[in-house]
Amino acid sequence: MPNIVEIEDLKKSYKGGFEALKGVSLDIREGEILALLGPNGAGKTTLISTVCGITTATSGSVKVGGYDILSDYRAARAMIGLVPQEINLEPFERVINTVRFSRGLFGKPRDDAALEQVLRQLSLWDKKDNQIRELSGGMKRRVLIAKALSHDPRVLFLDEPTAGVDVELRKDMWEIVAGLKASGVTIILTTHYIEEAEAIADRVGVIAKGELMLVEDKDKLMARMGQKELEVQLDESLVEVPAALQSDALRLCDSKRALIYTYDTRAERTGITSLLAGVAKEGLTLRDLVTRQSSLEEIFVNLVHDGDNKPGKEDAA
């Protein structure tokens, strides 16, 4: 697949010296759904805003469809649709007018048939004459998507489309995104929900403290993140893992009073049943069972920590 967005060594420092992006390079393939995962303040929105032309990069380059976003800004931006994180809509405007305005801003002639299709796709057609203030939060978010789609973009950026949205709406949003992908639109979305990336993305990028820590196919990343630990707390201390139970997945806790078993939640067999059967067979008495999954935040912290220890890496300051 050819790359539709090429970001090279993008840096952004704000006045006062805060470095929001510390040299991000990223290629986005045409037709894919790329999820950018990261905690708040990681630089996700800055990255998107810079590609879309809302903020200016300190250095580095971005090409969209082969057009440079600075020297060929008209051609580059014409290909992009942006759904911002905040619900920024004029409360007294009617849905159809605000969507029509967006299309006009992108220099496209009025085409009510095309807008009808967009609004129907988003189940907004029967609300087209409503004022924005009469809509629910979820509907407003759909209006933002309709505005972003009004000029038939080839690349759609969704900045935390499901932040503060209830579970049902989130599922709706995922369906919409899947539908858009099917119609050939490349989608980049930011999120801090790991399930969201898992549910819809083809590839996942992890961004933290202004750096892109990794970009991987979702399946590979999920395998890494899907690890869980089971702590089998015992009544007595052990010297070592009993011979009959020994495996790579099992180790003795530092306190010597618990066994820690690492397993993959999505594997066909987690091996917990046979572990517990083995523990019983050894005559060990169970005190308690605790399971742990490394949280996304933890993974970020680990990733950032690893990044700091990379040899030859420049100081973050």
Next chain:
Amino acid sequence: MNWTAIRSIFFFEMARFFRTIAQSFLAPVISTSLYFVVFGAAIGSRIQEVEGISYGAFIVPGLIMLTVITQSISNASFGIYFPKFIGTFSELLAAPISFLEIVIGYVGAAATKALIIGAIILFTAFFFVDFSIEHPLAMLAFLVLTSISFSLFGFILGIWAGNFEQLQIVPLLIVTPLVFLGGSFYSISMLPPVWQTISMFNPVVYLISGFRWAFFDTADVPIITSLLAIGLFTGICLLVIGWIFRTGWRIRQ
């Protein structure tokens, strides 16, 4: 030039104007009528003619200017500040349009609204006083130039303003006094010499004088000076906007 985008901005802004039609039209018409009743009819009848013109007629050009200037500034500053305030401004930044196109759209709409209101006040004035316009084309030119230049000024104000208070403070503390002391209600020659000299530093004096000349063929300052003054003001506004355009000041981080 992305004319489709300019048209979109222009008509979107005009639609806002027509949506709040009562507020847009009635407020200036009512306040102008009050000026005519108070100054033209009640007090004006006790004032002798000014420069050979009845007082009621004498204040017509000044009142139109007063309204056109304040309307241009408030329309343009609000027009561009509002998207900044509610956050829709980012949509403009992400669109394939240049800053020049944004300026033409917003300033064009603000100036058009001010012109419409100016025309309505002129029309209203005919109901209250008798007067004729000596140089209709010059009058129109002054009106158009004034609404464009003060809309440019309002645009700068809207870009600069960080909150609603700042949006109001410049018109309130600077523009309104300048316009009131700019000879809307009197001829500069009626002032003591010291104040006449001070008035010469007020740019609005040149505008109102030139505009009054277009009506009655009589002016406080030569017409060419008036034209130069408004040209200079427009030029300064354009330079500032050009600078904002280049640096992205208060627009793009």
